[in-house]
Amino acid sequence: VPLLRRLIVAAIAVVLPLTLQSSEVYAAGNTGAYSFLSQRSGHSLVARWDPCTPISYRVNTERAPEGSLREVRQAFDRVARATGLSFRYAGKTDVVPGPSPMDYPADTRIVVAWVRPGIDTPAFPSSADIAGYGGAYYQPGYTERGEEALVITAGVVVLNAPMAATMGRGFGAQPGGGTGELLMHELGHAVGLAHPTIDDPAEIMHAELTGKAAAWGAGDLTGLRQVGGDGGCLQLTPPTPQ
C-alpha cells in the first residue's frame, strides 16, 4: 500500500478588536494550556518534526510589510529556543502555499507567505476575516526504536497581507496584536501545536491575538517542549535491526 496517508491540518488565528493585557510576566499562564494538532484531529500520537534534522524554510516576502524577513527569523529563533528544533533559512521563494505542500522547492519544509485574501490562493478566501493560518502536514513514521510515530514533513504559514500592513510591528505589546505575536502563533501551528482547550490569553497559542508582549506562556512552553527535541529522532522508514 503506498504510504500516501498524508494528512492536512490547518488552524487559524482570528484578530479580535483591541484587548490589552496590563502587565507581563515571563511564562505567565496555565502550564496545562496547550494541545496538539494531531490529537485535536483524533490521533492518539503527537505529530512532531524529526528533531535530529535541521528544518529548512523559505519566505515569500512579495506581499509582506517591510522588515518582515527579520521578524520571521526572530520568530523561528524563538521557536528553536523553546523546542530544541533547529531551523535553517534557505532563502526567499515565490511559492504561495496551496492546498498541498507538493509545490515547495525540494530543499524546503516550511514556507511563510503573505497573501491578499481572495486573490493569491484559494486557501485564503476573501471571506476569511483572519490574520493568518498555520498548519502542519504529517504522516506515519517511526521512532528510533521502531515504535509508531506521526512525523511532520511540511509546515505552512500564510498571513493576511493587507491586515498585516495595519498591525503593530515587532514583539512588544501592540493594540490588537502585533506581527511578532502573529508569526510566533502560526509557527506554533507549523510545529504541531493547536489552540489550547483551556482558555488562557497568556498563551501565544490562544485562538485570538491578545496584544500582549509576544512571550511564550507556560502552556506554550510545555507543548513546545513535547514537540521538540526531547522526544528523540523520528524517521519515515522502519529502523534497520541492529
Ligand SMILES: [Zn+2]
Ligand atoms: Zn491559530
